[in-house]
Amino acid sequence: MGRKRSTGVAPATQADPAEDRRFVTALARGLELLRCFKPQDRWLAHQELARRTGLPQATVSRLSFTLTSLGYLRHRPDSGEYALSPAVLSLGFSVLTNFEVGRIARPFMETLAEHTQAAVSLGVRHDTSMVYVAHCRSTARLILGLDVGTRLPLAETAMGRAMWCCMAPGMRALLAQRLATLDPSSWPQRQGALKQAEQDYARRGYASSESEWESEIAAIGVGVDLGDGREPLALTVGGAAARLTGALLHENFAPALIQCGRDITAAIQAGDWSD
Template sequence: MSLFMRRELETILSNSKIDDRQFVNSLSRGLNVLQAFYPNCGPLGNQDLSKLTGLPKPTISRITYTLTRLGFLTFLSNIGKYELGLPILNISNTMISNMQIRKVSHQIMQDLANYADASIGLAEKYANQMIYINNCIGKTSHALSINVGTSVSIARTSLGCALLACLPDDERELILNQVKAETPANKWSAIYDLQQRSKEQYLKKGFCIVDGDWRNHISAVAVPLYIKEMRYYYAINCAGPAISLSEDRLMRDIGPRLITAKREIESQLSIGRLLPNERY
């Protein structure tokens, strides 16, 4: 969990507790502990969890004991640390399988992945991250295979750039200021320039192209998607080796096809065209 993701969760929990007699503090702390685990973090001990959540170690010990008894954590006695238990996987799979946007978008994304022979990803914004909720790949091994649940930077990826470009200025500025606070000073200028280019390109073309900023030799183009009624922000991208996804191809072919795919998804979800300054 990044520093900002932890702060956002703490803010949500803090705001929820204000004058709310229905709020269960012990439950919120338990969920905070589960939220502390992140991809490739490895097993975490009570001290690790205390640092990640900001909760006292005695509180963490009681929570991890309870979560272990319930099966949500598994205790590894040989190293004295915990990993997530199988019930978490069941909850995750249930959530993903029931996501309407994932059901609606899957075949549209797969058709585009086959056409582009690349990876087509769908991600949702959470804090300063974009979290993959679906990924379809083309027919060859050159396409990027990214697991559902993988989180990537909102500031350095095509998914994040597209989503930030569509946000109202005040929301976009707030997120970028939070990213800046977590970014080494010598790297911020490149991120800021990328965001400015992406915003300009989105306003002109309706999509954002990012070439090698996330991974070397990987090119990508993305479009944002916003479900107004639920205030959910998503983005869809096409990514693959730069040798097969040249900037010219992304600009003239794949970018416009992503916009068409986005419109089809919107149409099936009956949410309309809801992003500001969008070109149609």
């Protein structure tokens, strides 16, 4: 009888990935910690995380600190509890979530669009861009011709700047590194604009972009951070820069935009659609 030729591949049942030199134990433990959270969980105590993972409490402390710093976990210092952050859901579930969020947000967006006679958009971050997941136009004749799926640069737009201002510091640092790597020559100017956006957002509650991305477009934006582990979004009002200037944009439209963001957040949090 002829000898069987070996394929050189061990049966999957005989291989232990943890024994492979390519296996990163720390990464595996971090993912295991994230998988502890069940659909019905909002906040879990440090001791509960250790119990569910079977890891030493010191290891859980290091992992939870790292994941919180990177924005994948939220932390309540007063109780020591942790919750999944929006960054986690953006890894896999953001598409389903964003479609449903867009459906719930649309009535509020339509009201805001008619009030401002401008375009109202809801978007999420994808790498260094923002992508529209919902868009409403007013009945005005001169209006932005953008629609769902439109991709905008993050650093130069009100939508992107609003998202930037709502990010966890760790995720913001990673994104800054990504932006600097992709375009080193433009990064100093973009970094300055983003720092200014942080100051503006802290002072007045919204970010703006006036004739910076496109010379004909002006917009203001707010973050829609639901605070329960879902993907954060950004809501904007935008239109022709020749019309959206000065007091009209900053004194009339801004309060309405901020309130619309709050109304959308409240409507989503009051719903039972996330189960």
